[in-house]
Amino acid sequence: MEEDIDTRKINNSFLRDHSYATEADIISTVEFNHTGELLATGDKGGRVVIFQREQESKNQVHRRGEYNVYSTFQSHEPEFDYLKSLEIEEKINKIRWLPQQNAAYFLLSTNDKTVKLWKVSERDKRPEGYNLKDEEGRLRDPATITTLRVPVLRPMDLMVEATPRRVFANAHTYHINSISVNSDYETYMSADDLRINLWNFEITNQSFNIVDIKPANMEELTEVITAAEFHPHHCNTFVYSSSKGTIRLCDMRASALCDRHTKFFEEPEDPSNRSFFSEIISSISDVKFSHSGRYIMTRDYLTVKVWDLNMESRPIETYQVHDYLRSKLCSLYENDCIFDKFECVWNGSDSVIMTGSYNNFFRMFDRNTKRDVTLEASRENSKPRAILKPRKVCVGGKRRKDEISVDSLDFSKKILHTAWHPSENIIAVAATNNLYIFQDKVN
Amino acid sequence: MEVQKEAQRIMTLSVWKMYHSRMQRGGLRLHRSLQLSLIMRSAREVYLSAKVEAHEEPGVPSQPACSLDPRLHPPREAQTRVEAALSDSEQLCPEPMDTQEAPRAEESPARCAPRPAKISRKRRSSSLANSGDAGLVPSKKARLEEEGAEEGESSEISNRLQPPPAQAEGAFPNLARVLQRRFSGLLNCSPAVPPTVPPPPACEAKPVCRRADSMLNVLVRAVVAF
Numbered sequence: 001m002e003e004d005i006d007t008r009k010i011n012n013s014f015l016r017d018h019s020y021a022t023e024a025d026i027i028s029t030v031e032f033n034h035t036g037e038l039l040a041t042g043d044k045g046g047r048v049v050i051f052q053r054e055q056e057s058k059n060q061v062h063r064r065g066e067y068n069v070y071s072t073f074q075s076h077e078p079e080f081d082y083l084k085s086l087e088i089e090e091k092i093n094k095i096r097w098l099p100q101q102n103a104a105y106f107l108l109s110t111n112d113k114t115v116k117l118w119k120v121s122e123r124d125k126r127p128e129g130y131n132l133k134d135e136e137g138r139l140r141d142p143a144t145i146t147t148l149r150v151p152v153l154r155p156m157d158l159m160v161e162a163t164p165r166r167v168f169a170n171a172h173t174y175h176i177n178s179i180s181v182n183s184d185y186e187t188y189m190s191a192d193d194l195r196i197n198l199w200n201f202e203i204t205n206q207s208f209n210i211v212d213i214k215p216a217n218m219e220e221l222t223e224v225i226t227a228a229e230f231h232p233h234h235c236n237t238f239v240y241s242s243s244k245g246t247i248r249l250c251d252m253r254a255s256a257l258c259d260r261h262t263k264f265f266e267e268p269e270d271p272s273n274r275s276f277f278s279e280i281i282s283s284i285s286d287v288k289f290s291h292s293g294r295y296i297m298t299r300d301y302l303t304v305k306v307w308d309l310n311m312e313s314r315p316i317e318t319y320q321v322h323d324y325l326r327s328k329l330c331s332l333y334e335n336d337c338i339f340d341k342f343e344c345v346w347n348g349s350d351s352v353i354m355t356g357s358y359n360n361f362f363r364m365f366d367r368n369t370k371r372d373v374t375l376e377a378s379r380e381n382s383k384p385r386a387i388l389k390p391r392k393v394c395v396g397g398k399r400r401k402d403e404i405s406v407d408s409l410d411f412s413k414k415i416l417h418t419a420w421h422p423s424e425n426i427i428a429v430a431a432t433n434n435l436y437i438f439q440d441k442v443n
Numbered sequence: 444m445e446v447q448k449e450a451q452r453i454m455t456l457s458v459w460k461m462y463h464s465r466m467q468r469g470g471l472r473l474h475r476s477l478q479l480s481l482i483m484r485s486a487r488e489v490y491l492s493a494k495v496e497a498h499e500e501p502g503v504p505s506q507p508a509c510s511l512d513p514r515l516h517p518p519r520e521a522q523t524r525v526e527a528a529l530s531d532s533e534q535l536c537p538e539p540m541d542t543q544e545a546p547r548a549e550e551s552p553a554r555c556a557p558r559p560a561k562i563s564r565k566r567r568s569s570s571l572a573n574s575g576d577a578g579l580v581p582s583k584k585a586r587l588e589e590e591g592a593e594e595g596e597s598s599e600i601s602n603r604l605q606p607p608p609a610q611a612e613g614a615f616p617n618l619a620r621v622l623q624r625r626f627s628g629l630l631n632c633s634p635a636v637p638p639t640v641p642p643p644p645a646c647e648a649k650p651v652c653r654r655a656d657s658m659l660n661v662l663v664r665a666v667v668a669f
Contacts (some may be wrong), residue, residue, distance in 0.1 A: 083471070086470035087470070089468050175469070175473070193473040221473075279481050279482075283474075330453075333453070335667070339555065
């Protein structure tokens with residue numbers, strides 16, 4: 001798939017030098033809203049930056065809707081849990097948009113412990129001509145008021161303001177890894193390592209616990225919840241993945257506490273692939289429903305799998321993301337890369353899936369043609385409107401000119417977070433502290 | 444021997460990572476800790492089974508060319524072979540600590556794997572002690588420290604009945620205390636152990652690893668208990 005690049009890099013000026021990057025600027029989540037008009041990113045410093053797509057103008061056909069910064073706000077601050085003497089990181093773990101119901105935009109953002117509902121709204125008019133206040137807002141001396149006038153709304157420079165409308169706190173003992181908005185648009189769930197809670201948007205001081213896998217004795221702990229998501233259409237159905245590589249589908253109609261799953265998806269382990277680290281690389285780092293609701297996609301350390309909801313015994317498709325790392329697992333354990341949590345995304349029509357890798361590579365798999373491509377998100381290779389060249393990793397033997405050998409891969413440059421526009425072929429790729437936006441080639 | 448060294452290196456590395464993870468912002472991550480303990484458990488099993496096999500057949504050299512890095516099938520095969528031998532002979536208990544903890548209900552399945560009915564643990568203990576691996580067989584002293592960690596965990600049970608999340612990480616401080624106490628000793632006497640780049644396993648690791656064994660045992664037990 002050829003791609004036209006319209007890059008948008010979000011940096012402060014001192015980040016021009018690659019080797020120096022503030023940790024706070026590392027992007028930790030990327031999400032398009034339901035129309036694709038807005039793109040939100042969260043970073044380790046607790047900030048949310050929202051980009052808005054420009055209206056396409058007939059004059060500039062080639063500038064097909066660039067994304068520009070729309071709003072920036074500090075969503076979460078570092079906190080301290082005095083009871084446990086623990087610092088609570090402000091890093092934004094997930095952002096999820098609510099569908100738009102009026103002029104304002106709403107999104108949920110979460111750190112390890114607290115979920116917040118933010119309202120992002122525009123203000124482009126302001127009232128002028130108050131009777132009791134002057135233009136600066138100071139109260140006027142009533143004795144000086146001799147006439148009465150009606151305030152009028154006058155246009156002003158567009159201001160985008162973000163206000164926290166709800167704060168959902170104190171419901172999670174462990175670290176929140178996922179949030180998911182229900183298709184009823186009234187509830188959402190938040191999942192931590194051992195529990196999943198169901199919230200109503202209007203109620204902040206209560207949540208229902210719908211999944212609890214904490215064992216009576218923590219010594220018996222064998223698996224944790226790694227991701228959870230609601231079905232896109234059925235408001236009673238959700239899935240959650242575990243560190244053991246299994247997915248459970250639950251139906252909230254069955255019981256209040258969904259500890260017993262309705263469906264259990266697990267692939268039998270391939271004994272030939274068994275290794276010292278196979279337990280931990282089977283841990284699922286992300287689970288996503290397809291837009292159709294028929295399939296789920298899971299990402300573990302080395303593969304992406306597509307499952308049919310109707311078949312629990314094994315996935316219907318398995319894609320190798322970077323199988324050449326299988327022999328390097330020991331080194332990857334040493335440098336902690338084996339614990340990296342990669343995400344995966346569907347395109348709008350569920351025909352292509354995408355996920356990230358190392359060396360700023362990301363991979364796309366076409367489910368119909370079975371073709372795959374490796375692309376790189378880097379400044380050197382990204383000039384505006386240049387076409388991304390497919391990359392290839394050489395696994396052994398003679399290395400061809402354009403190939404890169406496994407040992408030359410830069411494991412500090414990892415693409416964990418990507419997003420795909422809901423209807424168009426526009427993708428957002430987060431490479432550490434840089435955000436790349438790629439579009440399909442315009443003919 | 445290489446398998447053993449590699450397993451030991453991984454165990455040491457895992458302990459270091461667990462200790463280090465406590466220092467990072469945001470506190471202990473449950474998932475990460477679980478993964479580290481899984482690795483440590485596997486490494487320990489490999490180490491012990493390799494040790495047992497080396498001990499059992501002193502004339503026969505241990506698995507040749509079994510670096511854990513590239514090919515990881517041989518250790519597993521060795522382990523299953525050892526397990527098969529064990530179930531036949533019933534002479535050795537691969538988990539001597541099992542018997543000490545038999546009254547405890549909280550043994551995880553992985554640790555109980557082959558558990559022969561008749562156990563001559565004394566023979567096992569003494570045999571291992573003779574081979575200089577005394578650290579891997581828990582002494583009473585180590586057990587007391589473990590008690591501290593496990594008491595913290597038993598408080599978990601009562602706390603589950605109460606919704607407030609306060610005690611859920613109660614196990615961690617105890618575990619961390621054990622780690623801190625033991626590991627600082629480890630750090631003091633073997634500065635080469637915490638790896639930045641893993642040191643070549645052969646030479647300098649030898650004297651260090653022996654001391655690490657006794658400390659590691661407690662650490663591994665504490666972590667596996669977690």
